[in-house]
Amino acid sequence: NAGVTQTPKFQVLKTGQSMTLQCAQDMNHEYMSWYRQDPGMGLRLIHYSVGAGITDQGEVPNGYNVSRSTTEDFPLRLLSAAPSQTSVYFCASRSPGGQPQHFGDGTRLSIL
Amino acid sequence: RKEVEQDPGPFNVPEGATVAFNCTYSNSASQSFFWYRQDCRKEPKLLMSVYSSGNEDGRFTAQLNRASQYISLLIRDSKLSDSATYLCVVNEVYKLSFGAGTTVTVRA
Numbered sequence: 001n002a003g004v005t006q007t008p009k010f011q012v013l014k015t016g017q018s019m020t021l022q023c024a025q026d027m028n029h030e031y032m033s034w035y036r037q038d039p040g041m042g043l044r045l046i047h048y049s050v051g052a053g054i055t056d057q058g059e060v061p062n063g064y065n066v067s068r069s070t071t072e073d074f075p076l077r078l079l080s081a082a083p084s085q086t087s088v089y090f091c092a093s094r095s096p097g098g099q100p101q102h103f104g105d106g107t108r109l110s111i112l
Numbered sequence: 113r114k115e116v117e118q119d120p121g122p123f124n125v126p127e128g129a130t131v132a133f134n135c136t137y138s139n140s141a142s143q144s145f146f147w148y149r150q151d152c153r154k155e156p157k158l159l160m161s162v163y164s165s166g167n168e169d170g171r172f173t174a175q176l177n178r179a180s181q182y183i184s185l186l187i188r189d190s191k192l193s194d195s196a197t198y199l200c201v202v203n204e205v206y207k208l209s210f211g212a213g214t215t216v217t218v219r220a
Contacts, residue, residue, distance in 0.1 A: 031206070033207065033208070035210075037153065040212075041212055042199065042210045042211055042212035042213055043156070043199075043210040044210075045208075045209075048206065048207055050206055056206070058207065088153055090155055090156070094208075097144075098143055098144030098161075098203055100146050100161060101146075101158075101201070101208055102158075103155040103156050103157070104155060105154070106153075106155050
C-alpha cells in the first residue's frame with residue numbers, strides 16, 4: 001500500500017515549457033486535490049476532484065489543468081510555465097465525509 | 113477574510129513546557145476539523161482529528177468551540193521533536209481549507 005505517490009520529486013523548467021505532475025493513490029479514495037505551497041504561506045488549493053470524471057477549480061487554478069479519468073490518477077498540467085509557478089506542489093486524497101487527507105511527498109518545481 | 117486563520121508564531125518554548133495556540137474559521141457550516149504537522153516543507157501529516165467534546169492523544173489536546181468558531185491545540189511536556197509547523201484544517205464538504213500554520217520551536 002503505497003498511499004499517495006507523486007512524480008517527479010524535483011523538476012526545473014524554463015519559462016514557457018509545459019509539463020505534467022503525476023499523482024496516483026491506491027487507497028480507492030474518491031476525493032483528490034492539488035495544492036501549492038509557497039514560502040511562508042499555507043497550502044492553497046489549485047484544483048480538486050470528487051470522483052472520476054469530475055473536477056473543479058480551487059483557490060488558484062489559473063495556469064493549471066487537471067483531469068480525472070480514473071479513481072487512482074489525478075495529473076496536474078502546467079500549460080506554459082511561469083516563474084510565479086515556482087513552488088512545492090502537494091497532491092492529496094481522502095474519502096468523503098469527515099475523513100482526513102493523505103498527502104504525497106510533494107514535487108519541488110523551479111521555473112527559470 | 114481568510115477561511116482559516118492562525119497565529120503564525122513562532123512559539124519558542126523550553127523542553128517540558130506547555131504551549132497552546134488557536135485557529136479560527138469563518139464558515140459556520142464547517143463539518144470536521146484536524147490538526148496536521150508539517151516539518152521543513154515536507155508533506156503535512158495528520159496529527160489528530162478534533163472532536164466536539166475535545167480529545168487527547170498522549171501529550172496533545174485538541175478542543176473545538178463551534179459557538180466562537182475556533183479550535184485549539186495544547187502540547188504538554190514539550191519535546192525537541194515537537195518543533196514543527198502545525199496546520200489547522202477545516203473540512204467544508206468537498207474541500208479542505210488550511211491555515212498558514214503556527215510554528216513551534218522547542219529548545220533544549
